[in-house]
Amino acid sequence: MSELNYLYGAPLSKADFKTTAEDFMVDEELGIEFTGSGEHVCLQVVKKGENTQYVAKLIAQKAGVSPRDVSYAGMKDRHGVCSQWFSVKVPIKKHIDFTELNSESVFVVSQQRHERKLRTGCHKGNRFTITLRNVTEPLDILCRINAVRAGVPNYFGEQRFGRDGHNLVMAEKMFAGERIRDKKLRGIIISAARSHVFNQIVSLRVAEHGLAKTMHREVFMLSGSNAFFEDAISDENIARLASGDIMMSAPMVGKSEKGLTEQEKTWLAPYQAWCDGLGELGLKNERRMLRLIPQDLSVETLDERTLKLSFGLPKGCFATALLRELVDYTDASPRERKEKDNADEDSIK
Incomplete structure (x- = not known):
């Protein structure tokens, strides 16, 4: 995710993430x-x-x-x-x-x-409690908290793309004609490819417009629903955005360009081969909300180099999308667990 644009600029602070299992706690809200x-x-x-x-x-x-x-x-x-x-x-x-x-x-x-x-x-979603250790610039994180409460780009996290982006390498091979017989693995690769294209479009929008500025025409999603519609910006739509009734969105590309704005078509042009590959799979056009707004985001200072974050996210959203706007983090998972993960992944290649 390091190549994706930041909404609030690259963070100054560095920190270790997942030093222990207890440093990353998730409570699924059913x-x-x-x-x-x-x-x-x-x-x-x-x-x-x-x-x-x-x-x-x-x-x-x-x-x-x-x-x-x-x-x-x-x-x-x-x-x-x-x-x-x-x-x-x-x-x-x-x-x-x-x-x-x-x-x-x-x-x-x-x-x-x-x-x-x-x-x-x-x-409904998930509640996260994350402990950051060896924080180099805690004041920078604390200063960013209020900005992040207003929302961050709703990027898919790096775990969607596999170790070292392996799922995306497999996607390129699949689009080039290589067959993947394992249905489960094939589904993982398709999901990774679609998520990658989404991330690129959101990143381009962040660079050119940010997330607060609306374009002349937007594709809106109804809150709490997968339904979407394209419309020009109006006072009514601005009021609905402010109330949370509708949300701005970005495309999860499918079998046609239906539902894409002209600006989105321009942004998608460099990824046409990926779009064609996904389109040939007959995927239904879908949308995903553009901005990820954390629920009840709080931060606690445990000591001068340790911070604890707590927040809720809607289902399907990634804690790392929020975390990257706060801190340049390093995954400090113990080596033996990383090696176990690598062995698991190698077994399904």
């Missing part, structure tokens, strides 16, 4: 009222140093089903302490005590019956 009955068991799990697929596999083994039969609202980072929800289909008359899975790295907080399984993206 926002669903469980029925208390039904064939699906919903599990709230806190995991430490494990990825989402690993926990799903444990749940599947305990329930005696395939890992494909375990669903979850969202993926969570391995390098942290993360609370998230899973669901698995279990016959109504069968009781399984999933707390028997508890270990040093996995803890089942609760299990409840529900009439439907959890689907990807069904959660």
